[in-house]
Amino acid sequence: MNTYLLYSITGVLLFALALYGAATGRHLLRKIMALNIMGSGIFLLLISIARRNMTDGPDPVPQAMVLTGIVVTLAVTAFAISLARRIFDQSGRMRFSEKEDAG
Amino acid sequence: MAGDRLDDILSPEATAPFSAALTAVAMVIAALLTVAVFELDREPGGLTSAVIENLDDTGVEHPVTAVLLNIRSYDTWFELVVLLLGLIGVLAVRGGSDLPPASSLPRAGDLLVGLVRILVPAMVMVAGYLLWLGKYDAGGAFQAGVVLGVALVLLWYGGFPSAADLPAGVLRLGLASGVIGFLLVALTTIVGGDVMLELPPPYAGGVIVVIETLATVSIGLTVGCLVLGLQPERS
Numbered sequence: 001m002n003t004y005l006l007y008s009i010t011g012v013l014l015f016a017l018a019l020y021g022a023a024t025g026r027h028l029l030r031k032i033m034a035l036n037i038m039g040s041g042i043f044l045l046l047i048s049i050a051r052r053n054m055t056d057g058p059d060p061v062p063q064a065m066v067l068t069g070i071v072v073t074l075a076v077t078a079f080a081i082s083l084a085r086r087i088f089d090q091s092g093r094m095r096f097s098e099k100e101d102a103g
Numbered sequence: 104m105a106g107d108r109l110d111d112i113l114s115p116e117a118t119a120p121f122s123a124a125l126t127a128v129a130m131v132i133a134a135l136l137t138v139a140v141f142e143l144d145r146e147p148g149g150l151t152s153a154v155i156e157n158l159d160d161t162g163v164e165h166p167v168t169a170v171l172l173n174i175r176s177y178d179t180w181f182e183l184v185v186l187l188l189g190l191i192g193v194l195a196v197r198g199g200s201d202l203p204p205a206s207s208l209p210r211a212g213d214l215l216v217g218l219v220r221i222l223v224p225a226m227v228m229v230a231g232y233l234l235w236l237g238k239y240d241a242g243g244a245f246q247a248g249v250v251l252g253v254a255l256v257l258l259w260y261g262g263f264p265s266a267a268d269l270p271a272g273v274l275r276l277g278l279a280s281g282v283i284g285f286l287l288v289a290l291t292t293i294v295g296g297d298v299m300l301e302l303p304p305p306y307a308g309g310v311i312v313v314i315e316t317l318a319t320v321s322i323g324l325t326v327g328c329l330v331l332g333l334q335p336e337r338s
Binding site for chain 2: 083
């Protein structure tokens with residue numbers, strides 16, 4: 001078990017856990033956090049893939065993709081939070097659910 | 104009160120059969136992805152050598168910066184567009200009102216004001232250093248831009264003029280400067296060269312410095328405005 005596999009599999013497990021969280025959670029913040037953790041799992045996987053066959057150093061292309069992805073995640077998260085806030089302002093609720101609640 | 108809300112967010116909510124099915128689906132996905140990770144090619148290869156061989160022509164010395172600003176500059180250009188779209192979305196959902204100016208918060212405490220006075224100049228220096236460092240080492244427009252963006256947020260919380268206090272025209276030009284910079288480079292390389300965004304090696308270094316500086320400004324302003332745009336309206 002080398003470091004590459006340890007990080008890659010951790011990334012995969014994070015992704016799967018957060019996928020479960022995003023699908024089962026009905027609270028909007030919970031879904032947004034789960035999406036962020038899914039992203040972190042993917043980033044960890046990409047970064048570890050960049051180091052899997054070190055010849056001239058780590059592969060810069062997956063690293064650049066992660067760098068780009070982090071900033072995009074920031075924008076997406078901000079947009080998702082603003083949508084959640086608007087939903088709360090308009091409906092008084094923070095979750096998708098059949099049952100009525102006060103948010 | 105706050106504890107109740109946290110419990111509310113964290114409590115599991117799906118009904119039992121649905122939840123069990125999703126657990127199974129997540130476990131299957133985890134297993135398949137783990138197998139895929141084990142199956143990945145372990146022989147030397149990838150794109151490392153391709154990047155290293157062409158590094159001399161890219162105008163920078165760090166392979167990640169070379170990929171971001173030269174070899175795959177398309178990605179970076181459209182990423183700046185995505186950032187702008189995110190901000191436009193936040194502002195649109197906000198309901199058409201302007202970003203909160205510095206005066207919209209109650210007076211900040213002395214500790215915060217003092218901290219902002221010390222931290223923000225240091226953060227601007229760190230951002231400048233990170234921007235310059237991108238040419239040689241880990242660093243560049245993204246890291247520098249995020250530091251600048253957080254500095255803008257700190258300024259706002261401290262009651263100092265921040266992104267929203269800039270004249271509207273300056274703010275918009277600053278937000279779009281990264282995208283505009285890339286657009287100008289793309290148009291120039293279409294007219295003067297063969298392939299769009301293909302930088303001629305003698306000029307590549309200089310063009311990248313200009314683009315990275317513009318991108319830093321626009322990433323910093325966008326990150327700052329994204330956070331300000333999420334603040335509740337105060338009347």
